Amino acid sequence: MAISVKVMQRKNQEISYLRAALKGMALTFSHLKRPSVTMQYPEETKTEDWKLPERWRGTHRMLTDEQGRAKCVACGLCPQICPANCIKLVPGEDEEGHRYPLVYEIDEFRCVFCGYCQEVCPEEAIHVGQHYENAEYSRDRFVYDLERLCAQTHPVSTLWDPSDARGE
């Protein structure tokens, strides 16, 4: 059974798309004249008005002393506080009787980047860093050993703004 359909009759200027298309293109072309806001990552990693926040918590870095040795004294506080249980530490003693980390590893895959390790460290040795480019070809490369942690050069995180420690 046929259904009777009522066809509305409209004026031409009402159903023509031309006006809308031209309007859209006008907007598009007007953008050509505006300054670009797209950051050309990875060639560009920061722009005038955007950079990684200072309190960004990313891949770790172990700071070193003047002789290039890790500042860590293997006190055991960071493995204790770490909520992800991803820091492995075996303490040892060097020739001068100083306590130092024989083994120090952080599994960056398990890390939740809470920054507690940096906060608890009495020696200002371990830090979370202003860093986020972590691609690797294998999973085990994400376990950073002491050498690799010391070799990182990225800036470290400022966990809080010293002038506003309470975040107010």
Place this chain on the structure above:
Amino acid sequence: MSEELVKLTIEGVEVSVPRGTTVIEAAKEAGINIPHYCYHKGLPIAGVCRMCLVQIEGAPKLQISCATEVAEGQVVRVFGEEESKARSSVLEFLLINHPLDCPICDQSGECELQDFTFDERQGQSRYNDFPKRYDPAEQFGDDVMFVANRCILCTRCVRFMDHAAEEPVLNVSERGDRAFIGMHPDAELNHPWAGNVVDLCPVGSLISKDFLHKARVWELDHTDSICTGCSQGCNIHIDTREELVVRLRPRANEDVNKFFMCDEGRSNYRWLNSGDRIEAPLVAEGGSLVASGWDHALARVAQIVKGSTGDAVVLASGKSSNESLFFLRELFGEFDLKAHFRNFTVDGELPLSGVEGLALREERIPNGTGARQLGYDDSFNGVSNASIFLILGDDLEGITPEMLSGAKNFIYVGTTLPEAARNADVVLPATTVAEEDGTYVNRDNRVQRFSQARTAPGMGRPAWWAFAEVLKELGRGDAVDTAAEAFDAMASNVGAFNGMSYSTLGKNGQKLAESSAGVSK
């Protein structure tokens, strides 16, 4: 000390203590720990640290509670403003010289300076420009290291060496702000009980080289146990870190070892971590031992026991628990049993001369008394013409295979498999003292409990469990699931233990009935 009681009030809590008690001890009765450094219950009172100052109503000034005796009707205040201020000041003086070593200090986590500094919130000293400084570390003895910078001059170590060890090799050298702990130039801190100064030192000044950097103390689990070093039966803590025993420390028991343990006992823990353990029951098949399950191995033992008659010989290690020794006897109840234990003796006791009744004893096994009470003797010299020979836990050192060869059936129950036991018919994996609950009897007839500190590797189970399972298999008993059940079964069977129960033994143990002589069944 007369038993006349004196009533006093400490921080609003009323306590009655015998006349002659010090205020600091009376406060413990009231559940209050008055902060202190130089005072230690096991040492003579010195009164040098001034940390224990309290307010006693009526006294013109604050008094040191460690050297003040209680008096009738005394009212003592510990946590008032004035007392807290006094303690804070004492701490402030201590912190002039004390370095901020906590991150590298082994004492960190069980340090009384840390604890009280934290309690009193006195983290700073207003005077810290000229701390006195010494060489970082000095070797005092084979195991004791001295870090002079951390010392707070409480003199506990000096008093221990003077009055407990009676070998006065330590002293306070120099005076006033130059004072430090010195050692006699021709002496070393190697007295057989010297290791106790490490426990006594309230800070990380005297530390054990053996334990150095091994673990942070907050990672440790502490289990109450008994030293296996000799028949003294010192009460100890087994400190474990992730299933590894990392140190032994004395546990206070006024009736046995007071607060101390000897160095021999202290260092005797490495065997508890041994890696060469039997991990599964082994059953001889076609000339070699084959790993099997418990069911099969126990059935095999039951079969051997059932199919034999006549003589049975057992040789148990001196470290076997009473429970295991008892169920082993039960297992061979229908045999003509010769039960032996292995004894080790060393000539000459090494006493802690200033403390009565405490020495590293000649009998270097923990449970000789228990074994004798259960009818074992230490006169093993070989097996001949026995139908069954069973070894429990002995490592067979000094025993030749010929001495073991005179039995038709040979069962070995133990933790490691010595060469001489490789021709056993059945081998059952047992547990060490750190892996099971049980009891020992020390030389003074004191029955003492030890508890499990780590899990046994593989399928190891306590020997009493295995023997009870075999008895069940033979239809001569019920399964025994806990050491408490095992002990209680023994207590109702063996005269000497009559009337005792595992749960009432408590932490300090209980003496055997006076007139107990051997097994009565």
